Amino acid sequence: MSRNAIDAAGDHSADEILRFTGVSMRYGRGPEVLSDVSLSLPRGSFHFVTGPSGAGKSSLLKLIYLAARPSGGSVRLFGEDVAAMPAHELPRTRRRIGVVFQDLLLLDHLSAFDNTALPLRIAGHKPSEYRNDVAELLTWVGLGARMEALPPTLAGGEKQRLAIARAVVNRPEILLADEPTGNVDHEMALRIYRLFVELNRLGTTIIIATHDQDLVARSARPVLHLDKGRLRPLPPQGPMAPEAAG
Amino acid sequence: MSEPFDPARWRPASFLPEEDARDPALLFVVAVLCFLACLTALGVIAGNRAAQDWASQLTGEATVIVRARGGETPDAAAARAAEALAGVPGVTEARALEKEKAYALIKPWLGDVADLDDLPVPRLVAVGLDRKAPATAAALDKALKGHGLDAVVDDHSVWIKDIRKAAGVVRWTAATLLLLIAGAAAAVIAFATRAGLAARRDVVEVLHLTGAEDAQIASLFELRFARVAAISGAAGAAAAAALGAILRLMGGGQGITPALPIAWIDLLAVLPCPVLAALVAAVAARVTARRLIKAL
Ligand SMILES: Nc1ncnc2c1ncn2[C@@H]1O[C@H](COP(=O)(O)OP(=O)(O)O)[C@@H](O)[C@H]1O
Numbered sequence A: 001m002s003r004n005a006i007d008a009a010g011d012h013s014a015d016e017i018l019r020f021t022g023v024s025m026r027y028g029r030g031p032e033v034l035s036d037v038s039l040s041l042p043r044g045s046f047h048f049v050t051g052p053s054g055a056g057k058s059s060l061l062k063l064i065y066l067a068a069r070p071s072g073g074s075v076r077l078f079g080e081d082v083a084a085m086p087a088h089e090l091p092r093t094r095r096r097i098g099v100v101f102q103d104l105l106l107l108d109h110l111s112a113f114d115n116t117a118l119p120l121r122i123a124g125h126k127p128s129e130y131r132n133d134v135a136e137l138l139t140w141v142g143l144g145a146r147m148e149a150l151p152p153t154l155a156g157g158e159k160q161r162l163a164i165a166r167a168v169v170n171r172p173e174i175l176l177a178d179e180p181t182g183n184v185d186h187e188m189a190l191r192i193y194r195l196f197v198e199l200n201r202l203g204t205t206i207i208i209a210t211h212d213q214d215l216v217a218r219s220a221r222p223v224l225h226l227d228k229g230r231l232r233p234l235p236p237q238g239p240m241a242p243e244a245a246g
Numbered sequence B: 001m002s003e004p005f006d007p008a009r010w011r012p013a014s015f016l017p018e019e020d021a022r023d024p025a026l027l028f029v030v031a032v033l034c035f036l037a038c039l040t041a042l043g044v045i046a047g048n049r050a051a052q053d054w055a056s057q058l059t060g061e062a063t064v065i066v067r068a069r070g071g072e073t074p075d076a077a078a079a080r081a082a083e084a085l086a087g088v089p090g091v092t093e094a095r096a097l098e099k100e101k102a103y104a105l106i107k108p109w110l111g112d113v114a115d116l117d118d119l120p121v122p123r124l125v126a127v128g129l130d131r132k133a134p135a136t137a138a139a140l141d142k143a144l145k146g147h148g149l150d151a152v153v154d155d156h157s158v159w160i161k162d163i164r165k166a167a168g169v170v171r172w173t174a175a176t177l178l179l180l181i182a183g184a185a186a187a188v189i190a191f192a193t194r195a196g197l198a199a200r201r202d203v204v205e206v207l208h209l210t211g212a213e214d215a216q217i218a219s220l221f222e223l224r225f226a227r228v229a230a231i232s233g234a235a236g237a238a239a240a241a242a243l244g245a246i247l248r249l250m251g252g253g254q255g256i257t258p259a260l261p262i263a264w265i266d267l268l269a270v271l272p273c274p275v276l277a278a279l280v281a282a283v284a285a286r287v288t289a290r291r292l293i294k295a296l
């Protein structure tokens, strides 16, 4: 398979989960921050989105988690054209996507447990159905002892893992992570990366925006490289390192 | 951190921070509005009762002014009129008032006249009417004419009409006041909802991006402000009821003045206030929140 995934935009695979066709995007009347982006991602894939700061990585993810609309081209999500989705269907579609936001967006007045349970409550599940799952998940991400803690009392890596727990608790089909290793040390970055690999193994499609070149290089996962809002072939690289997950 | 966290004992926390709901300024304003609304309601109830009492008193009686004619003395004419009126169906009693009473009534206009007996002072006949089927002024008139009496019947219908009209004006004024107060409460809640949404944009954004429907997010504000309004409404209603009770105690059976006879049972009128306040707040918060969320 192509390491750039750009070429894949041509074929119509049945288990395609996401397709961009000639997508452009701008904020208000501003300049285009994404131009003519085409890509196709199969279900269960694991991609990095890389590029310098301001290249449009976060904007690309916003289009996928339906926080923004393209100003041109079409976005197909779960086989449906996003532009054709009626407004009342958007919340339901958002529930199939987990997001680790660049600025995490944890709710500071809610405990780690309540933050994690939030997507399940929104989806209308009863506490009795999920309380044990939430506790198990928090333990899995290494927050078993901090379930009652408020986010402001958590360390950077703990916050990241809490945001990941909230993003995956409702078993999303796609997990988007925007700079999930941005504020943590190398050791923690690898730990977090291994969580994503584990989730991917369980079938979740994963898209991680990062400028952590080291992580990208070690993982040997396909890369969508953005430069000034356009998908470009990766710049020349050194030799591949073995996958970090081992 | 001494006890390990037990998920089985976990209760979902409010998505909106609890302390936001304890804004004293908002609680105070809504309580004051509810207090004013309850006072208005108590006022209109008492006013209505006063009007009804007066009207029914006036319905039960009529006054006939008799002027003596020919050689008849005023006393004789009045006695004859009373007799004639007593025979009319719907009249329970007809009584000629003594000369002194008639004099006392006109004295303020005439001043201290030495000898009223020289003046042709008309006599009054007080007529008691059957409240259920009162004789009409026309029937009384006809009976008097039949006996060749020169008399004018006043069945108080002019006064009754005026009282009814005044009571109607009071009711409409009160209804307008209540609407204005409800509108003001709705506006205050809309304002608070807007402020609450702005202050908790992070919460709204997270919920929105996590797949909450607009109605779900709006309902958080709806419930919050309904609760605030119910609490404030209860406080305002309690204050108004307390004031009503004080008026009732101070004025005895007649209330503070006969014009505003508050009865103990009237105080029950404040009971719907918390519920109505909550309803108004819920609707105002819902409309505002949904409009703002849609615009996000
Ligand atoms: N909310 C916004 N309003 C206007 N411009 C924005 C907004 N967010 C990002 N941009 C602009 O869009 C471009 C791409 O930003 P972004 O997608 O955040 O890039 P990256 O995540 O790769 O750093 C940048 O020039 C940035 O200034």
Ligand SMILES: [Mg+2]
Pocket (backbone or CB within 6 Å): A057, A058, A059, A102, A178
């Ligand atoms: Mg970014």
